[in-house]
Amino acid sequence: MSKSRRPLLGHLAILAIGIAAPLVFPAWQSQMAELWLFIVFALTWDLVGGQMGYNSFGNVVFLGVGMYACVVTQVGLFYQVSAYNDARGGGATIFTFDPRQYFEGLAIGLPVGAVLAALTAAFLGSLVLGMRGHYFAICTLGLGVAAGELANGWEWIGAGSGMVPPNPPGAIGDLSRFYYYLAFALAIVTFLGLRWLYTTRFRFAINAIRDNEDKAEAMGLRTTQIKTTAWVIAAFFLGIAGGILGNLKRFIDPIDTAFAGATFGVWMVLMAVLGGKGTLWGPVIGAILFQVFKEASWTYLLGWQRVALGLLIVLIVVFFPQGIMGFLRERFPAWFGHRVEGVKDMDAVEETKAR
């Protein structure tokens, strides 16, 4: 087997596993669908937090905006959103959607969610990406909670009682497998999109901002523009993930599903850190391990699972901050292309400089 074809085969294997998994393990389908979305969470968080060094605790804003925008579009194309939400749980029986309406709503809703999330990122980015360090982290934390509280009070989208996405018409039956594949496809597209992005100089630009933003500016990079662009890209994918997640969960609570800073918001950071910040595969690996841990703790540590998750955060951050990929890079720098070429003896390098 030639060396260049090995990664291709690996990718095909992942594709095959992703397609076959819900058929082989139907009982785990919803957890696996969630996992694909978690991979999107971790990848997009890492674009800004890992590659660019802007540790955001507020990316849930884009998730929530995407979720509400998608579902509101799905409803709003055919009914009055306020009337639909006023009907609460009963709404789903009064307001029915035929298959064409249902898929049309979804097909328009998902992109609307993505675009609105991206616009939100462009607006918020211009406000808060000028701050650095502690201030950016806590400001985004504030943004996430504020968005949740606002949604919690906004009657039009159901306020604190939440919002129920349209019920799939009875004719097409259970759509959970459909949403599984949608989540899977989004994870693949996000991964490939970011993989391409990281081959361009845009990646060097955001890495430069992470390593020394003042220097990047002194070298002529328009850092504010670049930072906002990175956030917009992350928000775009998160917006789609939000739309899928809302329909997958079949119920949107403003604080526990949409703007869920205490769960998804922290988890996306944790997954990226666990796998290794600033790498392409790190967030993917981190998301898989995290989802396994989370499901296991839900099963075996009932009642204490959230405590266990908190402890996990502390343990990882304190004892394993470099993550799996970071650990590998420290141990095996050559795997990551960090090597000296053409010179056997280090001192010889000093000599060449002395001339």
Next chain:
Amino acid sequence: MLDNIEILVQAPVITLDLVLNGLLLGAIFALAAYGMALVWGVMNIINIAQGEFVILGGYVAVVMAAYGIHPLIAVPVAALLLYAIGWALYRTVIFRIVDRDLFTSILATFGISIVLQQLMNTIFGGNVRIADAGLGTVFLMNGMVSLAQVKLLAFALAAVLGSTLVVFLKRSRLGQAIRATAQHPRAARVLGIDTDRVYAATYGLNAAICGACGALVAMAYTVHPYIGLPYTIRSFMIVVVAGLGNLAGVIAAGLGLGAAENVAGFVFGTQYQLAFVFLLLVVVLVWRNRRLARKRGYLK
């Protein structure tokens, strides 16, 4: 919303009532913020678990009240207990992150806050609790302005605690060691100060301050496992507005925040009161950053 503003304009006495009650609450915010500034200034750690320490202190008072002990006694007890918890947390976790980058300290204390939150939820349940102090209400202006005596008491106690703390930091050996470490840890070490012990004491002291705050909160207001984060955010906001090491600023910002929150809760409706707090944080930070940007600086 506009109607509510009209009410405030036409009946200034209602505004007075809101502002006075807000000021009473603001004293507690200022005290917790002072603790946060202490840890931030001395250890360069922003303690996201600040609010959970407050709530934990509140539960101490709630539990004691349930056993018929007056919540006033709970104030020192909560402070002592929280000092022990803070000290233990320093010895197990915090000492490992003192010299690390800020992201590590934020995320680690965030993790601690989640653990504490969930533990409280598991142990005390998810209901809103209070520690009844059994005091009445003071009426002013023909009953138009009502101030619960317990809030007045909490305000007075917060003031007493705050001044005790200031004197302690100025006069005592430990206080001087803390201030020396804050200014220059390496120089302090060279001069024979055990900075590790100073850090442990500082973190414990902050937890104790929060504990006392929490007991006051439980007495005069309410506690709930998940309302810690707003206290953290309030403390952070107050310190950002006042600046590190600016005591008068912390008091002013704390009282101002309390009043602003109360008025905003009336104007926008109480369901938006928390949204107001968090949005205010964003506004304050953006505003500060804009001002710095004029000098081509930034919040860092």
Next chain:
Amino acid sequence: MNAMLEVERVSKSYGGVRANRSISLSVEEGRIVGLIGPNGSGKTTLFSSIVGTHPIDEGVIRFEGREISHLRAADVARLGLIRTFQQTRIYGRMTCVENMLISSSQRGSSLFDLFRARNPLREKRAEELLEFVGLHPKRHLQAGSLSFGQQKLLEFAMALMNEPKMLMLDEPTAGINPTLINGVIDRLKRANEEFGITLFVIEHNMRVIMNLAEYIYCLAHGELLAQGRPDEVRNDQRVVDAYLGSH
């Protein structure tokens, strides 16, 4: 000869300390000009003022006849005026080659250009310049793992990669092994002659600056003390006093 950089009566204070007081100087195109002065005389502040790191209080700065007093750092850099830092600034977790590739000139480029496919010419140029400063064998190492002196050379190469019209160097030989200093001087001169880059250099090492510069300005206590050819400045009694005496 026309002046490429003109500084006119520029003042800058920091919270009561007047770091620069009404400084006027000019740097002509194609020259190597030195800026000397005792510690704390305001040299680095002046550099930062010129490239727009902080706003100036008074005065005018012109680059190629265009006023740049109010431009921000990134926009000044895009005009072709690049500075290096006394405490070297490189991108520590990127490899040397990556450091070079992101340092290429941003003049006239837009955000969109960052998404373009890789440019072989740029990659070749990066390798050449790394060769020029003697870092070619280490080009795939993380820049942060280099020694201080090597980082300094990398920063110099990054500045060259930017194809500046004028390069402002803040103590290019500080912290470099004395045996390597001649190599640095040689490269600076070659950058000036071969690449046609105007150099404006802050330097503490008198031997270096006397060797390198064609014209020298001397600052003391935030004011311009003396100027002239190297031998004139070296023999100026005020300069000697400033260095030996009252600070």
